[in-house]
Amino acid sequence: MRLGVEQVRNKQFGVFTARQVLREYTRAELRARVDRGEWVRVFHGVYREATTSPSPELRVEAARLSMGLTLLAAAYNTAAELHGFAVLADQPTDVLGIQAARSHRLVVHRDRVDVEELELIRGTLTTNAARTAVDVARTLTRLDALATLDAALRAGVSSTALTAELEKQAGRRGRRQAAQLIGLADVRAESPMEWRTRLRCIDAGLPPPEPQIEVQTRNGLRRIDLGWRRRRIGLEYDSTVWHSGETAALRDNPRHNWLSTEGWTLYYATAADVYHHPHHFTTPIRHALGRGQ
Known part of the structure; x- marks a missing residue:
């Protein structure tokens, strides 16, 4: 990889845009590397090397670059990955945005979020742990929602924090399910x-x-x-x-x-x-x- 692209890759969690590549490569060279499987498209106009794992940090950064935004926050299952209590793998990347959108690999949620509900994890902006756990508990199936809540408790999220977050989400879809399952969540469960x-x-x-x-x-x-x-x-x-x-x-x-x-x-x-x-x-x-x- 040429030096300029390598430098931006290292600053961007392992991803780089087509525009950045074309400063040092021709379009034919870009296409050849993709065709050979050396570079993999993450989202529109954004790539990673095939040897680079598609971590949640990488995918959120790729979404930000693809959408042309200065900041972008992870949410739902992707935020749960960052917090260490996701129970589902190979899911679309969930982020917060001004306009809701969905593809098979990227879901943009038009959710209201307050500044105090956001935090940085390893340089990636994300909804905080309690907000994330309740969001997931509202929207997944009951089996996966309880599994997420149990995992959140084991990761250090308190029942008090979950209950307080639930109160803030009055009227939101799935709140009744989340309320019931928070009452059943148990930190002792292991898998x-x-x-x-x-x-x-x-x-x-x-x-x-x-x-x-x-x-x-x-x-x-x-x-x-x-x-x-x-x-x-x-x-x-x-x-x-x-x-x-x-x-x-x-x-x-x-x-x-x-x-x-x-x-x-x-x-x-x-x-x-x-x-x-x-x-x-x-x-x-x-x-x-x-x-x-």
């Missing part, structure tokens, strides 16, 4: 799929399960993803990443045997169950909880 599994249990009318239950067995401390401690009923999210491979049985079977010795009954949920067939685990758990009452 997005566990958070979604927990909501499926609640929506099925089960008592809210306790996340990350620690059980002291005769063979050491064991942890259960979700459960009902008094009834000694546990629910594990069966991740194909964690619960597969040659060592999975060696790791899981003794653990589950010791929990059974302590009187625990374990149930399991897969991703397909959580997203499409939650009754596969909620119905047997309901029956188990109902026995002996």
Whole structure:
């Protein structure tokens, strides 16, 4: 890469515009690099090198340059990425703008925002953490919204801050959903799929399960993803990443045997169950909880 383009790239989170390129390259050279896959178009008139990861900072800067703006703020899921509590990947870049617009890769939201609701994260302007979490909780599906709120709590956003932000958003679309889910959010949950599994249990009318239950067995401390401690009923999210491979049985079977010795009954949920067939685990758990009452 020629020096002038390299310098602007380094100042712009890894992106550069066609206009900047054409100061040192011909249009044919620009086109050739794109055709060879060396440079990748991010948004109209803005490129990155193929070896440069499309971070949220890079994408917001690319949107700003493409729109010809001096400042641009990240919002919604892109802001959640910057704050470290996004639960969805490969989403369009969300920014705030004067005129709403949408493409498959860029969404411009025409939302009112006060100066105190903005902050800088690693040089990128974004809505603050509480505003971001509530915005996402209003607009995503219930499964992803609760997962985001749980992640926000784990990232250090307080329930008080979420409630205060919710009050400021009176009358906005999805506020009722956000209000309900803020009341269910739990900092103890550890992964997005566990958070979604927990909501499926609640929506099925089960008592809210306790996340990350620690059980002291005769063979050491064991942890259960979700459960009902008094009834000694546990629910594990069966991740194909964690619960597969040659060592999975060696790791899981003794653990589950010791929990059974302590009187625990374990149930399991897969991703397909959580997203499409939650009754596969909620119905047997309901029956188990109902026995002996």
